[in-house]
Amino acid sequence: MQVLHVCSEMFPLLKTGGLADVIGALPAAQIAEGIDTRVLLPAYYRKRLYERESLIIFDEVQRYPAARELVKYLVADGRYDYVETGSLISIKRNVANIVIPSEERKMDMGPLDFEEFCWAMGEELLAETIRKSFERLVPLPDALHKRGMRLWREYLLVGGMPQAVADYVEQRDFGEVDLIKRGILQLYSDDIGKFANGDAGHVRGIFAQIPGQLSKHEKRFTLASVDKGARSREYDSAFFWLEDARLVNLCRNSTDPLVGLGLYEDNDSFKCYMADTGLLDRKSVV
Numbered sequence: 001m002q003v004l005h006v007c008s009e010m011f012p013l014l015k016t017g018g019l020a021d022v023i024g025a026l027p028a029a030q031i032a033e034g035i036d037t038r039v040l041l042p043a044y045y046r047k048r049l050y051e052r053e054s055l056i057i058f059d060e061v062q063r064y065p066a067a068r069e070l071v072k073y074l075v076a077d078g079r080y081d082y083v084e085t086g087s088l089i090s091i092k093r094n095v096a097n098i099v100i101p102s103e104e105r106k107m108d109m110g111p112l113d114f115e116e117f118c119w120a121m122g123e124e125l126l127a128e129t130i131r132k133s134f135e136r137l138v139p140l141p142d143a144l145h146k147r148g149m150r151l152w153r154e155y156l157l158v159g160g161m162p163q164a165v166a167d168y169v170e171q172r173d174f175g176e177v178d179l180i181k182r183g184i185l186q187l188y189s190d191d192i193g194k195f196a197n198g199d200a201g202h203v204r205g206i207f208a209q210i211p212g213q214l215s216k217h218e219k220r221f222t223l224a225s226v227d228k229g230a231r232s233r234e235y236d237s238a239f240f241w242l243e244d245a246r247l248v249n250l251c252r253n254s255t256d257p258l259v260g261l262g263l264y265e266d267n268d269s270f271k272c273y274m275a276d277t278g279l280l281d282r283k284s285v286v
Helices: 018-032 065-077 088-093 114-120 124-136 142-158 162-171 174-195 197-214 232-244 277-283
Strands: 002-006 036-040 055-058 081-084 248-254 265-274
Touching (some): 065 081, 114 162, 142 277, 174 197, 174 277, 197 265
Parallel strands (some): 002 036, 055 081
Antiparallel strands (some): 248 265
16 A cells, blocks of 8 residues: 655644644554555745755754654655754664664764864864974964964863854853853753663762862872762763763773773773863853
8 A cells, every 4th residue: 555645734844733743643653554655745945955955954853753763765765865963862862662764874973173163263274274284293383373372272261062152253252152051061961860860860970070070180080079988880880871972081091002092991090071171161160
């Protein structure tokens, strides 16, 4: 059997009434029963799409796991390219009862690095000059060095979170950027409560101690600062959760750097850095 649904609205793409819920759920149920099902949406947005040129973005796809599973049919159609974006933490959690399509290619995105920050600030030529100077192992001229160091200090304060960088590029206001970073940290705290499950308490304890640990001379993370009676094995899963969520970068000690570093890792001796310098700056004054 072949079924074609033609409608003007479809949840989660577009919702103006109850029909959107039906057309958002019924095709998926029919496909699960082996029925060859297709959905046709008219040109509701009055935007022309160009075959093999237009890119369609599904933002916050973690909210609609079924859409993530069914995107394979759009890919098979072959006319357009698709990008799914969303929170890494909840994307990994919201996969119950769906099959992740093999067509999905993952790309991990982190905060902007310094070169990307320079690009955002309109300093593409300076970034290129710094790169070439590094590759050739020659110093920058004094004027360019001072300019680069000023940008570097700005980057350390602003960080690389896209929303914070975009606001700073437009307004050049550290106060506004600080409010954005405060909001991001609150979202992180909320996510820890939602998704860290039984490790939430340990994760919060570690996350709160990062600025203080990095302010020490040796910077090595000591669990005694979190809980005097803490044992390493009790916190292993909490550190794994933070690292897997890309909220922190762990730097482990290697006892023999001349061979494979991973073979000689000392898991009891490590440093824990925030993944973004701007968030570390904000968290240091919380």
